[in-house]
Amino acid sequence: MFLDYDGVLTPIVSHPDLATLSIATREVLEDLATKTEVAIIxxxxTTDVREKVGLNGVWYAGSHGFDIVGPDGAPADTETLGRFEQYVPALEAATDMIVTAVTGMPGVHVEPKRFAVAVHFREAEDGAESIIEGLVREIGDSDVRLVVTTGKKIFELRPAVEWDKGKALEWLIQRLEIDLESSIPIYLGDDVTDEDAFAVLIGSGIGIVVGRDGEPSRASYALEDTDEVRRLLARLAAEIEP
Ligand SMILES: [Mg+2]
Structure with a gap:
């Protein structure tokens, strides 16, 4: 079971710090993790999402899958993931530039991560979006090591390397030695970045998009909201033989 966090396990909120996991959903995840492999992508x-979920026995792939830790909390240290380290200085420099530039802009929130830097503008004034987009694109265009991506009320800089939630999902399926003849990987996500993971599962698993109001998606199924996600996970947990 592969799960996005924001918009899937918790509703989208005005400030990312406010997206806390409900006790009911944590209990369902804990139960599920005793019966099958569970990974949060x-x-x-990674540190942030691991703290928010608050469970051992679960894999965590943070920064869109650039940074993966195992169920014991130890980094999944491999050649594949290790090569992302070289992008950290570029991201730190970009973070400093962004923080300096947006200081004083009300409602704009910078979220530095180990392998990305995000600028949130959900609470910002009208007109903030184009200013932030201009700023982030200028920094991204001036450094070949970085690329700009977007999501729900967010602009982000990431390493300019072919890696995304889909690649992280493939990596996890291999690492967990999931036999696709006898197992069905399921991925739940809500945003554009989750489409890469849905694409990976076409023909080999099940993609479920959450709260997208019938917009096009590569997922095979759709759920209305995070309550429906919790109910689905509870049913699966009840039916899977450990
Ligand atoms: Mg999400």
Whole structure:
């Protein structure tokens, strides 16, 4: 079971710090993790999402899958993931520039992560979006090591390397030695970055998009909201034989 965090396990809120996991959802996840492999694949920093979920026995892939830790909390240190380290100085420099530039802009929130830096503008004034987009694109265009991505009320800089939630999902399926003949990987996500993971599962698993109001998606199924997600997870947990 592969799960995005924001918009899937918790509703989208005005400030990312406010997206806390409900006790009911944590209990369902804990139960599920005793019966099957569970991995959270989030755009958040790994430390942040791990703290918010608060469970051992679960894999965490933060920064859109650039930073993966195992169920014991130890980094999944491999050649594949290790090569992302070289992008950290560029991201730190970009973070400093962004923080300096947006200081004093009300409602704009910078979220530094180990392998990305995000600028949130959900609470910002009208007109902030184009200013932030201009700023982030200028920094991204001036450094070949970085690329700009977007999501729900967010602009983000990431390493300019072919890696995304889909690649992280493939990596986890291999690492967990999931036999696709006898197992069905399921991925739940809500945002554009989750589409890469849905694409990976076409023909080999099940993609479920959450709260997208019938917009096009590569997922095979859709759920209305995070309450429906919790109910689905509870049903699966009840039916899976450990
Ligand atoms: Mg999400």
């Amino acid at each position: 989030s755009g958040r920093d």
